[in-house]
Amino acid sequence: MTQQALVGVDVGGTRIKVVALARGAADGTATQDPTPLAEAVLPTPRDIGSRMGEVVREAVDALHVEASVAAIGVVVPGLVEERSGLARYSANLGWRDLPVVEHVRAATGVEVGFGHDVRAGLLGESRYGAARLRDDVLFVPLGTGVAGALLSGGRLVLGSEWTGEIGHVVVDPAGPPCGCGARGCLEVVAGAAALGRAWSEVTGQRVGADDLAHAVAQGEKRAVALWQHAVRVLTDVVAPVLAGAGSRLLLLGGGLSNAGSLLTEPVTERLRLLMPGREIEVAVASLGDRAAALGAVALAADALAADALAADALAADALAADALAADALADDALAADAPARDTVGAEEQS
Template identity: 40%
Template sequence: MITLNSPLPLGHGDAVLAFDVGGTDMKSALFAGDGTMLGLTRTPTPLAGAETPQAVVAVAREIAAGYAARFPEVTPRAAGILVPGLVDDENGIGVFSSNLGWRDAPFRQLGEAGLGMPVAFSHDVRGAGEAEFRLGAARGALDAAVLVIGTGIAGAFFIDGKPHLAGGYAGEIGHSIVIPDGPECPCGGRGHLEMLASAGAIVRRYAELSGETLDGARAVLQRAQAGDATAQAVWDGAVYALALGISQVVTIIAPEVVVLGGGLAQAGPALFEPLERTLDGMLTFHRRPRLIGAQIGEDAGLLGAALRARDLSATTEHGA
């Protein structure tokens, strides 16, 4: 893990504001010109139905005012805002979030009006993935995939050095079919990776087979390591499904690196060793990606928001 209180890894550039809006909390920080992260704060995401975007921007504005008072020597030139759901980066629109209740919310416009500065707007996993791609585990690769495996599974893909957007629709690897006759997904599909290999799926599957609901995928892994055959079968099934999902990415875009982040990736060798072996058994002439754990910690989203804000600020200054 990189310690974010050091000036690295962001490096030098304009001071910027960063907001990473989640389903329950939003995280905020001010990045100074030397890359130091200041005033990291976590506040509840204000839930106001269709008005949630306005409420989020109002909170961001308050936090920015607080930074201005506490750090008067640091003047941010731009802000980065990341949100979950379906996001149209290019047009600055929060297209849809089932958890947070918006549809076609003009986040960038609201943010620029509220904060009085240029706003870069993107998706939470794409933002965090971009931090891994530019500053972390996938640094130096041209083609890379970043998979975040927690309660669900989401991906960010980088092609020829740039995030692949497809109007916000790219990277939905959690909702790719890996076992065609597999379990139903709440989204309406069947056999999706997220239903088989996410931390949530591991807990659910173990409960179905054993009748016992454990507190997280790590607890299932611990049971497996202690010799519980049911837990082992559940863990192996998740690894198999994840290898299938990664094999799809390999055949279609052939990334040099696949970065695994999120809670499940913290299992370390208990995940990576069988995963590498299973994937290797599935591939033949395909290009084998390096499988690497995420290197930037839970603040990757903030760092990604800061990167985007700096990119924007650099463009704006150069008169584009």
């Protein structure tokens, strides 16, 4: 029997990450952080919005897996409506109301799962990584952008296309301009890219967030002040989300999470100040930049399971319809026999 694979495709602003798992490993119960059948990283074409289906098909073909592809999961940034299969808007990739599921299904001929890249990152961590077997989690990747995703009662919260957009909470109205049109949004103050730019301005050198973290670890006063401010505004934004959702685990990802305890410890300390009596675990995501692609694999598995359930429901409906038709025929036959029985009864009485 030919092995089947599930493929996850994470479409980013500059790169497309693709990963394939054996179908049996993709349910997340057999192994944590499973070994992929194949992985690939490709440049994101500038015209991806006009040929999404073709680009995804080419990305899957680039894996050269011998297994047959049973389903594909595709995740994208921006404003996303999972239920309708639409990518509503992406400033970086230049699309509006793109019917991703429709285009990919037409190009590949297989079942398609679809989602938001940050929510997919949490799904990946939940199935295969640091949030495995945890039910109530807030996942916040701190990279070029900042966003949030929630797992509540073991279920991924989808909400509206705006769900999770915490990176655009204004934390400093006089702060740097943001791509959304506002100034001082969380992601341009506390994101990894933003902190790299801020530290470059301080040092006069082209450096990144990792360099800032190294300087913080060395006790450099300017670096410590910049870091403490970022930690404060980040924690002040996520604390109400944690409180409202009842989350027990705050999972930090993205480039800034490479700082490890340098980040998690001060965040934990401030959460204790802001949320007395609540013990929130703060941890670093374990899957790195594979999280969203692995989450896309999980979406592919879910789409396949949903398709099987729909097929079973149709079969059950057909059986029920056949049974009703048989009952109706039996009733018609009884009704047709009734006059004959009445005649016979009348003759016997006379």
